[in-house]
Each structure stands twice: as C-alpha cells, then as structure tokens.
Amino acid sequence: MSLVRINNLSKTFHTANGDVNALRNINLNIEEGDIFGIIGLSGAGKSTLVRCINFLEIPTDGTVYFEDKDLKELSHKELLRARQSMGMIFQGFNLLEQRTAIKNICFPLEIAGVSKADAEKRARELLEIVGLSDREKSYPSQLSGGQKQRVAIARALATNPKVLLCDEATSALDPNTTRSILALLKEINEKMGVTVIIITHEMSVIEQICNRVAVIDKSRIVEEGSVREIFANPQSDMARQLILPKGAIKSIDDFVTIRLVFDGLSSYQPVIANLVMECNVPVNIMYANTKDVNGTAAGEMIIQIPESSLDKVRGYLKRTGIKYKEEM
Template identity: 55%
Template sequence: MMIHLKNLSKTYEGRSGTHDALRDVTLHIERGDVFGIIGQSGAGKSTLVRCINLLERPTSGSVVIDGVDVTVYEGKDLRVLRSKIGMIFQGFSLFQQRDVLGNVTFPLELRGVSKADARARARDLLSLVGLADKADFYPSQLSGGQQQRVAIARALANDPKILLCDEATSALDTLTTHAILGLLRDINEQLGVTVVVITHSLSVARQVCNKVAVVDRGRLAEAGFVEDVLAAPRSEAARLLVEADGVIGFRHADSPVIAKKAV
C-alpha cells in the first residue's frame, strides 16, 4: 500500500495551552518501502505514525492510502482499514494471561475466524518468526526478543499490507535488536508488507530502512534514501543526529537491499 500524508498537522489542547505535535507534514511512502521516521524524543514521530492508522486524528490535512482519503473513516470503514495495518510497540503489549498461541490468535478471534483456522494461521506465523516451539509458553517465560517476535506474529495475523513499528527495538539489547530488524526486513521481502519504523537511532535506520524522514519539532526536516541522508544531511536536525550517533562515511554499498513487491 502507498501512503501519502498531505499537509498533516496535529494540535493538542491542554491546561497550559496548545501544543503543535505536527506542523504541515507532507510525506510519501511507496508500496514495499521500509521507511524510517527518525528524530529526537518529542519530535512528533509517534504522533505522525499513529495518524496513519488514525489512532490519532490529524487536526488538519489528510491521510491518503492507495489513492483513497481515509482521514474521515469511522465505524466499519475504520475497522477494515486498521485490519490492513499491523502495529508493534516498544513494550510488546502482550496478554500475560494468554499463551503465545492465544496472543497470536486474538485478532483472528475478534474477526470471527474459526478456532481451527485461527490456530493454524497462528502456528504458521510463529514458524515465520522463529518461535514454532514456543506456542504453549506464556510471555513471562520468554526473553524480550522472543516477546517482540510474538508481537510481530500477532501484528501479521490479519495479513496486513502495512506494518507500523513504534520504537519496536528500543527495549532490546544490541544483538537482539539486530535480529529483530533482520526479521522485519525478511517480512518486507517475503510478504511485500510496507514497513514504517519509528526510531531515534540512525544505526537502526541504517540497518533496515531504504528511505528515511527526519522529523524535528513537529516538522519534516528532510526525507530521502537512507544512504543520501546519512552521508550528506541537508538539515541541521539530521546533522545533529548523525553526529550524535557517530555515523560517518556511510557508503551506498552498506545500505540494505529492500525488495519492492506489489502488495
């Protein structure tokens, strides 16, 4: 699915006044991209991505998916849209009282899929994420990386065309982060899912993304192919991120090869 955010703004009202989380952001994400949204804490990254599945309603502007303006979707239309958009979070958000298989079948149960079909689909997904032998385990029995793999499997249960990753590796150590990013890249290549990755880490963007957008204080500072942005940042926000992360001498050959498959 192609995603086009047009002149997107989001303003929050509070006791101390208003806060502009997003300011007139226009951004295009192609079908099959692994697209990184990067920036410092509080830059507006999460708000931007949550506008894609309308967990946050933009104050102005529009969200266009495959040529259709979905900004005003409600009720059944909104439920159908969200079924096509999977989401994974930093904190995993698993049900502790359900075993691994039960966590993955949950979205299918909500759709009324039969128990046998839901369990078969869940087992296929657990195999995809490398946890075929953990179906009967509970989240508390798993490592952080394994819990995130369960969350990814659950996010894929409804066969989404878009996968949103909200700081999905921030709670993980370096080696586990590397493995999870590799899994996301494999999912992109094998399933043709468009992946949007929120991160404050350029090393994460460098490993998994083919394109990135830098967000700074609610505005789009710059966007482009990851190797171009990291090798020759045009904005002050991107330059500061490069300096802070120590990304020097980024070569085109270092960039991941992302398959562009029709969804």
C-alpha cells in the same frame, strides 16, 4: 504505488496547560514495499504521526490517504477494515500476559470473526515465520524481550496487513537482539511484501534496514530522502546531529575536520595510508565506524588534517571518489 500518503497534516492537542502542536504541516509519501524510517528525538512527534497514520489519533488538519482512500471519508466499518491492513508493534510489546504466545496471535483473528481452528492454524504458520514454533504454549513472562517482540510481530501480521507500523520496536532490546528483530522485519518485507514503517530515535536502526527516511524535528519534517543520500550528505541540523557521533568533532586550531563516507569503495583499499603517503600529511583519526559489507566498505570516518594541506587532501579524495564533507 503509493500506500500511505500524508498531505499537510497537523495535530494539535488541547491540554490544561495550553495547546501542544505535536505535528505541523507534515507531507509524506510511503510507497508499497518501502522500509520507511521516521527518526527524531524524544518528543519530536513520531508516535503522534504513526497514530495519525492509522487514525488512532484524528489529525487536526490535513489528510491521510491509505491505498488512495482518504481515511476521514471512511465509514466506521471501512476504517476498522483499513486498520486491519495496518499492523502495529511497540517498544513495550503490549502482549496479553494471561494468554500464551499462540493465544496472543489468535486474538486479532478472534476479533475479526475467524473460527478457532482456522485462527490456530494461521497462528502456527506465523509462529514458524518468526522462529518461535517451539514456544506456542509459553506465556509472555516466560519469554525474553526479543521473543516477546517476535510474538507481537506475529500477532500484528495475523490479519495479513499491507503495512507494519513499528513504534520504537527495538528500543528496549540489546544491540544483538535489535539486529535479529530488524533482520526479521526485513525478511517479512521481502518475502511477504509487507511495507514497513519504522519509528526510532537511533540512526543505526535506520541505517540497518530502511531505504527511505524522514527526519522529524520539533513537530516538522526537516529532511526526507533515500537513506544513502541523507547518510552521506545530511542537510538539516537534526539529521547531522543524529548521524554524527557525539564528541567526535572538536575543533583544533589550524586543523580541519573532515567526515569521510564509505559506500561502495572496496574494503581492501588502504584509503588512509594512501592519503598519508600521497599527500604527505599527518592524519588524525577522531572516529571510525566502518564495516565490511561483502567486500565493500560501509560507514564513516572522521579525521583531522592541518588546514595547510586541505587542497591536497581534497584533490586526493576527489580522485579516489570518496564522499566527504568538511565539518566546521
């Protein structure tokens, strides 16, 4: 079932320096249970889009449907209720510094009129879910970045939202902490059935947890689909720019650059060694980012081979079922 549907949405900001078209003709459909990624460079319009989803920003044109209800048709009270179904977390955590972890989590419940005792009970359940039961009395200044984001996630979940909007939620965190926060979001998605929308400029975040992704470039969506498909075969310049490692592709005369995508092949298959032997071709590995996921190879490799052996190599890759793309 569609949870968030965006139809022909545009947003223009009128500023002293003229109009800024932050979003142009956006169409998106986010299904219940999705972990939906929205990726693009800084300034592309991502934050504006996520703020339009909960109507913190009113679209200039177009429609946002939440649970099939047109948000602009809702009364103020109905809109507040819809917003309670949309939790949000940010890059800077936005915790209240004067409140302890548990009091931060209680805050949206107090606003919703929940009694203090009930709010604290719920907050303790949430602290347990995010793995911070022992830190309920800590103030934000006493917590690490990852712990602060865990408190923010617990606070966002307090009102039992249907969807969690995450705007660059891991961008201030180191790679290990990022992984643990993404794993927590995935667990919340799976165990609590919360749909997750992830805004990021990092492909590694999308790759790690999203099932679908939309690529946004200069206010427009330029590509949308399953993460697997787009990662294996990006069509738009922006998707390719975000996926392909910078500097790995340098053209050399008489050599062809090929990007190999591993998804589903056994990790134990010596793909490159076999390629060298079977085709009798010198292979230059420019970049490799492959990992073993339960015995299956995942990731990508960029190689260069002499143009004269291209036909042989194509034949080998097709035979072995490795996805590949010839780069310019």
